[in-house]
Amino acid sequence: MLSVEENERLTRVGPGTPMGELLRRYWHPVAAAEELLKSPTKAVKLLCEELVLYRDRSGKYGLIDRFCAHRRVDLTYGIPEEHGLRCMYHGWQYDETGQCVEQPFEETVRPDAKFKDKIKVNGYPVQELGGLIFAYLGPQPVPELPRWDLFVAENAFRHIGAVEIPGNWLQIMENSLDPVHLEWMHGNGVEYSLLKQGPEGGPGQVWFDHALATSRVYKTPHEKIGFDVFEHGIIKRRVVEGQTEEDDAWRVGHPMIFPNILGGYGGLNLGFQYRVPMDDTHTWHVWYTTYFMPGADVPKQDVVPYYEVPLTDENGRYMTELIDGGDLMAWSTQGPIAKRELERLGESDKGVILYRKLLEQQMALVEDGGDPMNVFRDPVKSQYVEFPRESSYNATSARRAVKAFRYNGTRFSQVVEQIEDLYAQSADAAEQAG
Ligand code: FES
Ligand SMILES: [Fe+2]
Numbered sequence: 001m002l003s004v005e006e007n008e009r010l011t012r013v014g015p016g017t018p019m020g021e022l023l024r025r026y027w028h029p030v031a032a033a034e035e036l037l038k039s040p041t042k043a044v045k046l047l048c049e050e051l052v053l054y055r056d057r058s059g060k061y062g063l064i065d066r067f068c069a070h071r072r073v074d075l076t077y078g079i080p081e082e083h084g085l086r087c088m089y090h091g092w093q094y095d096e097t098g099q100c101v102e103q104p105f106e107e108t109v110r111p112d113a114k115f116k117d118k119i120k121v122n123g124y125p126v127q128e129l130g131g132l133i134f135a136y137l138g139p140q141p142v143p144e145l146p147r148w149d150l151f152v153a154e155n156a157f158r159h160i161g162a163v164e165i166p167g168n169w170l171q172i173m174e175n176s177l178d179p180v181h182l183e184w185m186h187g188n189g190v191e192y193s194l195l196k197q198g199p200e201g202g203p204g205q206v207w208f209d210h211a212l213a214t215s216r217v218y219k220t221p222h223e224k225i226g227f228d229v230f231e232h233g234i235i236k237r238r239v240v241e242g243q244t245e246e247d248d249a250w251r252v253g254h255p256m257i258f259p260n261i262l263g264g265y266g267g268l269n270l271g272f273q274y275r276v277p278m279d280d281t282h283t284w285h286v287w288y289t290t291y292f293m294p295g296a297d298v299p300k301q302d303v304v305p306y307y308e309v310p311l312t313d314e315n316g317r318y319m320t321e322l323i324d325g326g327d328l329m330a331w332s333t334q335g336p337i338a339k340r341e342l343e344r345l346g347e348s349d350k351g352v353i354l355y356r357k358l359l360e361q362q363m364a365l366v367e368d369g370g371d372p373m374n375v376f377r378d379p380v381k382s383q384y385v386e387f388p389r390e391s392s393y394n395a396t397s398a399r400r401a402v403k404a405f406r407y408n409g410t411r412f413s414q415v416v417e418q419i420e421d422l423y424a425q426s427a428d429a430a431e432q433a434g
Contacts (some may be wrong), residue, residue, distance in 0.1 A: 002340040002356075010359060011168045011337050013277040014048035018363040023047060024138035025366065025375050026259060027145045028276050029286055030063065030126075031133045032160045032306035040080045045278040047137055052076050053126070054085045061128065062096030063135050065121035069100065092116075098123030131160055131304025132288065143375045144382035148263070150270055150290040152384065157298050157422060159413050161287040163309040163328065168337040169260060169277035172285060175330060176262040176273070177351030179225045179238045185326040187219030190407075193321035202321065203406040210403035211321070226250070227351045229358060232374050233258035235388065236351060248390035255387045258374045259359065263387050268292055268423070270389055281336035287324070287409060295429020296422040307413040324409035399427045 002010070013020040030044045036055040043066060044051045050066040052075040062085060068075055073089040080086075084101060086093040093102035100119035107116070125136045130151030136142050150156070165172060175181065191212060199208035224239040237253035239245060255263040262273040274286040287309075291298075311328055312318050318332070319325030345353065362372040376382035405416055413419070 001343055001345065004341050007337070007340040009363070010340075010356060011170050012280050013169070014280070018367060019359070020047055022359070022363045022366050022372055023259060023277060025143070025372050026138075027127070027134040027136050027143070028260075029132040029274050030135045030276070030284075032162070032304065033128055033131050033133055034160075034303050034306040036061070036133065037303060041076050041078060041085070043074075043076045044135070045282065046135060047277055048279045049122070049137065051122075051124070051135075052078070052085070053133065053135075054078065054080055056080045056084055056096075057082045060096065061126045061133060062094075062123065063126045064094055064096070064098045064123045068092060069119050069121050092119070094121065094123070096123055096126075130288070131158060131301075131306075132286070141377075143377055144379050146374075146376045146382040146385050148257075148272065149384065149386045150272065150288070153290060153292070155292070155298055157291045157293065157419065158301060159289055159305045159307065159410075159415055159419070161289070161307045161309050161409055161413060163285050163311055163409075164278070165283040165285050165311070165328065165331050166281065166336065167283060167332050167334060168281055169275045169283045171334045171338040172275040172283055172331045173256070173260055173262075174352045174355065175327060176256045176264075177227065177234065177236065177355045178348065179236055179351070180222050180348040181330070182218055182238075183220060183222055183240070185320075185330060186323050187215050187217075189320055189326050190215035190323060191219065193326075194407075197321050203411070207403055207406040211407035214404055214407075224250070225348070225351065226253075227354050228253075229354070230255070232385070232387065233261075234351070234355060234358065252388050252390045254389045256355070257387070259362070259372075263389065265289070265389075268426075270391070283331075285331075289410070291419060291422065293422045293426035295433070296425035298422060305413065305415050309409040309412050322408055322411070323404075399423075 009018050013023055024047060028046060030046055031042050031053055035042055041052055041054045044053045051063050052066045053063045055061055057080055066075055068087040070090060070092050073087055075085060075087055077088045078085040079088055081093055084093050084095040091104045092100055095101050098121040100116040103116040125142055127134050127145045129145060134145055194212050199205045202208050220240040222238055222240050226237040228235045232255060234256045235253040236256060237250045239250045243249060257263045260275045265271045269289050269291050271287060271289040276284040278284055318329035320329055365372050405420055410416055
């Protein structure tokens with residue numbers, strides 16, 4: 001249980017708040033590159049700041065204040081120019097630093113006034129990596145954008161999914177330090193929801209049977225959970241019934257990458273889940289998934305496909321028969337900001353407690369003028385950052401993965417059939433190899 005004040009300190013992310021200042025020390029994804037190819041501007045809310053991300057005609061990205069300095073019109077409707085973005089209302093143009101570089105009528109009637117030189121809005125650095133566009137809102141000097149292993153791995157197939165959660169970022173992150181929910185929500189909860197819905201309600205009997213079988217694997221009770229702080233965050237470990245500490249789920253574990261990323265999944269699909277705080281009560285959740293399919297003919301992707309996952313079905317019901325759907329239910333129904341002053345923590349929450357302590361410690365470090373953990377200053381170290389993850393691959397896991405697809409958020413991806421096909425190729429290759 002936390003006091004109301006402690007909860008505020010951990011959850012509020014606006015400029016000048018302790019958590020807002022900590023989170024401003026990191027690069028955060030704000031869009032998939034594909035979104036900007038489809039439409040050159042995107043309204044972005046990040047850490048309580050209203051911004052517009054744009055791609056100009058030269059292909060350069062900019063992230064500047066969303067509302068024009070002149071008379072506050074929305075620059076999401078702006079016109080991309082060769083260099084910068086022009087407000088549609090009276091044509092003032094801004095470059096990626098937020099500097100006003102053109103003011104058509106003013107320059108005609110008062111060419112000597114140099115009015116435009118006095119106009120500057122906020123402009124933040126952006127960089128593209130692995131199909132995502134990252135932004136940095138913190139103080140100078142700007143740290144390196146770390147190149148996590150999955151962003152740069154070769155022979156992988158990728159897609160990026162996202163949803164906006166009507167809840168504070170911390171309750172979503174705490175879920176990543178909570179191994180026991182796997183057995184309940186993704187095991188018992190999915191089984192219950194599937195049986196309640198019946199095979200008619202989903203994509204068909206084959207997928208239904210597989211999803212049900214998977215939920216029964218996940219139901220296996222936990223016997224032990226463990227957590228270790230490491231240089232990039234916290235490693236999460238578990239032993240479930242029938243396994244020992246020699247199994248990868250304990251021996252290797254998988255990481256929570258500080259401060260707001262889950263680096264998880266197992267076997268064939270490895271991924272990151274980014275929980276990007278838009279403001280105190282909204283979070284942009286991103287599933288970045290990378291598929292390694294040995295033996296399959298994995299095509300090169302010029303653009304990483306982007307898909308949106310609906311928060312609920314068309315009736316406003318959380319889709320708890322999907323693995324991701326259960327998470328969306330849990331994250332959202334804790335409310336805009338979880339009332340931690342009312343919670344009752346148990347043994348299953350020791351990872352959550354450790355994570356809160358780590359956040360508290362890192363906030364204090366920033367308040368003292370220090371650099372918090374997992375900020376990269378050395379371009380050599382940030383060039384390639386590899387994480388431990390439990391993993392196993394064989395034809396059976398490939399076959400299972402093919403069928404799991406239709407009972408997950410991935411069902412909303414436009415490349416789901418292509419991924420299923422690659423999985424099948426990979427499973428065939430593994431079977432042939434014996
Ligand atoms: S409001 Fe943008 S140029 Fe006038
Ligand atoms: Fe989960």
